[in-house]
Amino acid sequence: MSTPTPKPGQHLPGPPQHVDPDRIHAEVDELLAGLDAIDHDGHQAIPRQAHILERAHDVLVQALATVDKI
Numbered sequence: 001m002s003t004p005t006p007k008p009g010q011h012l013p014g015p016p017q018h019v020d021p022d023r024i025h026a027e028v029d030e031l032l033a034g035l036d037a038i039d040h041d042g043h044q045a046i047p048r049q050a051h052i053l054e055r056a057h058d059v060l061v062q063a064l065a066t067v068d069k070i
Contacts, residue, residue, distance in 0.1 A: 023065045031056040 038048050045047055 019063055019066050024059065027059050028056050031059070 034052050035049055036046050038052075
């Protein structure tokens with residue numbers, strides 16, 4: 001008797017979702033466009049850039065997790 005091999009992402013909660021690559025691209029592009037709007041001379045520039053990059057990273061990680069579940 002063999003044990004079935006789990007599929008990638010099967011361990012993640014919730015039902016599989018649809019991934020729209022165009023939406024992912026648009027969302028990440030919009031976030032990255034915000035990097036240009038930051039005043040690079042201010043002392044808050046690096047934390048703001050880091051926050052934007054972290055949000056873009058989260059969008060990509062969520063997309064990958066969703067693809068793993070499909």
